Amino acid sequence: MSERVTDLSLTKILLNPTVLVSGLGYFVDIYDLVLFSIVRVPSLNDLGITGPNQLEVGVQLLDMQMAGMLIGGILWGIMGDKRGRVSVLFGSILLYSLANLANAFVQNTLQYSLLRLLAGIGLAGELGAAIALVSESLPRHARGYGTCFVAAIGVSGAVFAGLVANFLSWRTAFLVGGLMGLALLVTRFRLLESNMFHKLHDRSVPKGDLGLIFKSPARLIRYLRCIVVGIPTWFCIGIIVTFSPEICRALGATGPVSAGTAVMCSYAGIVVGDLITGFIGQWWRSRKKVVGVFLTATLMAIVALLNMRGFDPQVYYVMSFVVGVATGYWAVFLTMAAEQFGTNIRALVSISVPNFVRGSVVLLTFVFKSLIPNFDLTGSALILGLTCIAVAFVALYGMEESFGADLDYVEESF
Numbered sequence: 001m002s003e004r005v006t007d008l009s010l011t012k013i014l015l016n017p018t019v020l021v022s023g024l025g026y027f028v029d030i031y032d033l034v035l036f037s038i039v040r041v042p043s044l045n046d047l048g049i050t051g052p053n054q055l056e057v058g059v060q061l062l063d064m065q066m067a068g069m070l071i072g073g074i075l076w077g078i079m080g081d082k083r084g085r086v087s088v089l090f091g092s093i094l095l096y097s098l099a100n101l102a103n104a105f106v107q108n109t110l111q112y113s114l115l116r117l118l119a120g121i122g123l124a125g126e127l128g129a130a131i132a133l134v135s136e137s138l139p140r141h142a143r144g145y146g147t148c149f150v151a152a153i154g155v156s157g158a159v160f161a162g163l164v165a166n167f168l169s170w171r172t173a174f175l176v177g178g179l180m181g182l183a184l185l186v187t188r189f190r191l192l193e194s195n196m197f198h199k200l201h202d203r204s205v206p207k208g209d210l211g212l213i214f215k216s217p218a219r220l221i222r223y224l225r226c227i228v229v230g231i232p233t234w235f236c237i238g239i240i241v242t243f244s245p246e247i248c249r250a251l252g253a254t255g256p257v258s259a260g261t262a263v264m265c266s267y268a269g270i271v272v273g274d275l276i277t278g279f280i281g282q283w284w285r286s287r288k289k290v291v292g293v294f295l296t297a298t299l300m301a302i303v304a305l306l307n308m309r310g311f312d313p314q315v316y317y318v319m320s321f322v323v324g325v326a327t328g329y330w331a332v333f334l335t336m337a338a339e340q341f342g343t344n345i346r347a348l349v350s351i352s353v354p355n356f357v358r359g360s361v362v363l364l365t366f367v368f369k370s371l372i373p374n375f376d377l378t379g380s381a382l383i384l385g386l387t388c389i390a391v392a393f394v395a396l397y398g399m400e401e402s403f404g405a406d407l408d409y410v411e412e413s414f
Contacts, residue, residue: 026154068120080347128351148278162264273328
């Protein structure tokens, strides 16, 4: 293993300022990202939204957050290639921290919706900028460890969100998220841009140009493959976990299931999955093989979960953990996306791809609701999940292996 990490030990990679700050930023990002899913029911109860309207309003608010992430994914991505990865890293943290502080004081669903939109725009930038920066800053055979550490540190923020929501009110939970983000900024960590970005800055090539992707059929297909491969992860988070109370009632659970606990268990599984896939990818010297194995595991976990009947709520929490482990290829998938493109659009790709994956929840929830009248709740979830995974396998098959790829190049206009 030491041979593959060159002269860097795993401890030095973990304590590398770029890796550590990126991981802490992602910790706050994920905390705020999933907090709404955790506090959806109590917050809407407090605002007077009860009964059947809760699911509809909850979907609308989730869609607003995800729409913000789609907008932010493009805006931050362009900025990341033009102005730098570090500026996006800290700018996004500032925006979503302020939005979540304000979210603690909402009095109606209109205010809630607008702040979820702003928070979504802010949340869109941190992860992709972090992945691009870490990928460019570490030696090529060590970056898989760096990105898996960033993901593992960050995803544990969801577990913390679950714990906070269990002991504090939903308004206080939003305050905690906002204050954590501002505290990270106040520490005034000094991060340096990668040498690759500095060299890019001095070259007269298009930077952060969407046209480089959409005007080239080969690049566009490569870009779409990156998005499609990640969609099963957010099917599980946005449908299976977020709407776990409704799904469990349909499955005949013997007691109520807490969405907050389900989120906490699934993200605990994702932390484990991110570490496992990161290390296996380094040992196998392959990203594609790891993603293929864990897509298969995701398929098996979804089928098993949606075919349970009359179970104790604790069983669902265990299965949420299992689903989390199976979808823990998130860090490897993001590293693959960053490695597929040149430095002049790498931030655009690294930032926009995970946000289009997250934003796919808007389409997924629409299809999910459309299927329910004909296939019931669990049948609709199963059909949608199987479709997402099948398309992801097709996309993965056409992707190039990127382990150890040289990232010091640019995409030319032609």
